[in-house]
Amino acid sequence: MSGRRWSYKVVQVKPRMLGLRTEDVEATLAQLGQAGWELVNAVQAGLYTWLYMKKEI
Template identity: 60%
Template sequence: MNTRWLYKVVVVKPQFLGPKPEIVESTLASLGLQGWELVSVVQLGMNVNLYLKKEA
């Protein structure tokens, strides 16, 4: 079985004193409804990068 994947990187920028959990949650909920699956999270400075995948 050859599964093909699409990948997406979403940068969540800080509001005040860093990214707010509510913004990260709403972003993930919206992407989850579109079929995206979170595979990794990396914080770079004040930004949070969300790495997602879904079947092509």
Template identity: 55%
Template structure:
């Protein structure tokens, strides 16, 4: 049987003076605890778009 996936896109908006690595780490850690796996990252202006998946 093939795997089934659920997908999520999260927009991380910058704090003062842009997105800080610590801000991304905290966001990814919280999502990882929920079972989400980071697949890709893009930027949209000053925002980071995180693309995630998890097996259902």
């Protein structure tokens, strides 16, 4: 084992009136990236996009 420890976060990106925009997802990812979060996976479920994030603690 490497001894590394992780914190995890799941973020829901909600669509606007006209649907989900790429810019909204990018803005959310940029904001989380600045806070040290790394994208692990993204899932489109219906109208929503779920971002699965991790960061080392």
